[in-house]
Amino acid sequence: MDPISKFMVDHKIPIGAWGKSFFGFLTDNFDTIFRAFSNGLNFILDGLVDLLLMVPPVLLALVIAVIAWLLQRSRPLAIGVFLGLIFIINQNLWKQTVQTLVLVVAAAAMAMAIGVPLGIWAAHKPKVYRIMLPVLDLMQTLPTFVYLIPVLTLFGLGNAPGLIVTIIFVIPTAVRLTHLGVVSVPKSIIEAGEAFGATKSQLLWKVELPSALPTIMAGLTQSIMLSLSMVVFAALIGAGGLGTEINRALGSRRIDLGLEAGLAIVVLAIVLDRMTRIGVGGKK
């Protein structure tokens, strides 16, 4: 090794060590809190899964198809949703699919619940957005495996850490699209609201959010798709579902199992995507 490189390596900045001691500090002092949180979350998620599994699969598939019809008022879509779910039942992957569905819907809902207010805040305060931007970039580009480790040490194995990892991965999309939607509200209609005496909150609820709704809904669809893409990684830290099947197929090199579980994820993705595309056309 050349002397300059050697000098630099000898004086390595201990980022890894700092991170480790930070998480060590957290686990040493707040372990019970994290575990309690994790257990509670696991309880809720598992309970939901168990509840849904008590319903006969075909009936549940029918209910989901009806929801699809209520959301989109399209008969072909409802029939397509039903057939897709029947295919999954046929492949004997229903239990795993329900686990994945609960995880994905919970993660997307949480990500929207946190991301939409943050996006609105950022849209109103450009300074806040400038600070937020690098954090969002970090959350999206840091390889997923890297934050699997601390989440695993803090929350243990199970559905809860899987959910948390997924939320972290998905929030930036919810924030960004909400920000985009609110920033792109035409100035003319904001001024119209102001000119007729809107308060700040009236402006938000009656002008900005309705105008940004199509973009925010696109954010929801994106959130769901990204959550699904995290399923396989979440399975590595004990979240159940289709991801577990794929990991198992990978471990034992079983092409058949991998294909079946992979197709089930694709079907689920298409079903959720089509169901949540509301308001994109600007129609009611």
Added chain:
Amino acid sequence: MTVAVDFKNVDIVFGADQAGSLAMIDKGATRAEILEKTGNVLGCADASLTVHEGEISVLMGLSGSGKSTLLRAVNRLNVVSRGQVLVKDGDKIVDVVTCDEPTLRRLRQKQVAMVFQQFGLLPWRTVEENVGLGLELAGVPDAERKERVHKQLKLVNLDQWSKKYAHELSGGMQQRVGLARAFATEAPILLMDEPFSALDPLIRTKLQDELLQLQAELKKTIIFVSHDLEEALKIGSHITIMEGGRIVQTGAPEDIVLRPANDYVRDFIANVNPLSVLTAWNVMRDRRDLEHGDNGWVWLDRRKTTRFKIDDHGLVAAAERDGKPAVWVSCADVEAQSEEAAQVFWANPGTSLKTVMLAMHRSQTAPVALFDDQSRFVGAIGIRDVLSAVLRR
């Protein structure tokens, strides 16, 4: 006349260095100089203008002249850097520049409504929901709101379209919705920011006529921004011309056309047809300026072809044309004339110049007399007066 809106030495500067820019304004710096030195944009400088109740005051100028900027100071869509904008609020007068937020909101909801160039309608709302926006924001109860909205839609002939979405309508209809939205709040003051500029000429003329009809009934105070002088002359009872953020001239339409303050205004009116603005009153020679003869005879024209004998009450006792007795006939009857006796046409001060010219044409360039409401002789118009008014010499 009660004052509805009063701008007092209003300066508007966009940018960070307010103090520096204001100091430069005081020294009479132009917009370009201020931009170069401070990086700020001068919106308008030292603008003073009084708008009375019930009048249509038009702010005119090329784009960037500061006319919209000044208009938007009335409801504080633009923040005034220095000066006062006094707005009548019931029995009180409120300075919009310094009033607190709740007062401003109340003014915007109840006193000052606005119509926008790009309509500013909410595309996800139906026509009736758009018209009800102001009332909804002011917290007017549903039933009352529905009723008032319906009334306004009827007024602008849109009641069949109430359930349509705004974007399904044509431009002209969308702006009618904009008008109805402004009228629905029943605000006495109406701000109109180039409301008809985005429409095609035919629709524009139609909406101008509709606005004038509505105004005859509703008697609002309207401040109207336009870059089209024909439009300004048509609808304005007062016209203010702006250039580079400063007011150049303000006055009645015919004042602007007859006595332009500088070359900028002269350029502006160069292409305007004076016949559409001028009246007999604007071009006549006063009776005291006419040439008087013996026994109360007055020559109506410089060529001495026509004369009137005026009695002690100011009424016409006899008329003579080319030395022969003549009868005097109203310009209004210009079409139905026999050719028996020599005629002298007369008009009222408010008669349009066009009618006067027609009468002159019919009478082989004879002068036209002007009578007031009590038929008293007030002045006369000769061919030279007409020519100089039309040519603006």
